[in-house]
Amino acid sequence: MTQADPLLFGDATENEHYGRFSTGILPSHVLKRLIRTRHEITATEDIEDSQIQPASIDLRLGPVAWRVRASFLPGPNATVNDRLSSVFMHEIDLTHGAVLETGCVYIVPLLEVADFSSRVSGTANPKSSTGRIDVFTRLITDRAQAFDRIEPGYRGPLFAEISPRTFPVLVRKGTRLNQLRVRHGSPVFTDTQLRRLHAESPLVTGEADIDNGLALSIDLRGQGGGRIGWRAKRHTGIIDVDKRDALDPAAFWDSIEAHPDGHLVLDPDEFYILVSREAVAIPPDYAAEMVPFNPLVGEFRVHYAGFFDPGFGYEPGHPPAARGVLEVRSREVPFILEHGQVIGRLVFERLTDPPPEVYGQGIGSSYQRQGLKLSKHFKQP
Secondary structure (H helix, E strand, O other), X not given: OOOOOHHHHOHHXXXXXXXXXXXXXXXXXXXXHHHHOOOEEEEOOOOOHHHEEOOEEEEEEOOEEEEEOOOOOOOOOOOHHHHHHXXXXXXXXXXXXXXXXXXXXXXXXXXXXXXXXXXXXEEEXXXXXXXOOOEEEEEEEOXXXXXXXXXXXXXXXXXXXXXEXXXXXXXXXXXXXXXXXXXXXXXXXOHHHHHHHHHHOOOEOOOOOEOOOEEEEEOOOEOOEOEEEEEEOOOXXXXXXXXXXXXXXHHOEEEEEOOOOOEEEEOOOOEEEEEEEEEEOOOOOEEEEEEEOOOOOOOEEEOOOOEEOOOOOOOOOOOOOEEEEEEEEEOOOOEEEEOOOEEEEEEEEEEOOOOOOOOOXXXXXXXXXXXXXXXXXXXXX
């Protein structure tokens, strides 16, 4: 983009173009308009309507993957290609599909390209289905000093760093592992505003614990006992990430049953699917991201996929309807989780305008009204 279109970016029409508010996360209809006019986001191949979610865009893998020795960030004075020469091992053709092995690190150029103006930035996260199969993936840009961030005014290629942790995965050109939220301006959403929003439309069941976001806690008792989670098996078969309802959960997961005392011992370097005690609802004109509650409260990492879309678990006039599914990985030592322990918090942001369709409204959403649920790749037990 060489010149800003005054119709799109002039001060007089900024609100009209972006919606009710000139700052906030861009909803689906604004993203589609920008893509159609080739502003902010372009691609080497046409962007498909199915990539556009209520408040994000799915990013697609390009035709090659580069196996590298180690993860890296380019730093402020280098591009990704500049750094590749020191870590490159070999190139893999993804045109007809290829297996990415566990414990390896890959860099894949994406089909999408950022062409951001000075007030537009981006935040990326793995898609929910990516996180639930323990595929660690992050967005990288040229001259990046942080993962999963596109700085305001960035114009250049996008790359995915991919590292399967538990299951080998089959991917191909066009596979979607990451999603990108595009933000105009720098809106601030305070705890006071969050409390007001919860009073207007309940965001969680039970009492809302609001302190630098909305706290979520862990459910280790279930509905009167029974299954409370899943632990990933080692040395399994391959997961084709583009196939739905194809795999037997028993071949990849061990069921975890509730302990009478309401606790769970996390084994070192094991991967778990657990669920929040609270049900959650995201109003249609807001989006949320789950961030770690406090890295000092335990030897574990919670979630890879942290985006909660507008409309997730939301039904007007009804209580919140969907649990937060948590991807949990322990660290070097065993750690005991207790029922009700706070393990993450939801940070909310306003959209510039409500999207025409929200999560769950006929757009192929996989996890509306979810409880404890594996990724869409598995037959539901």
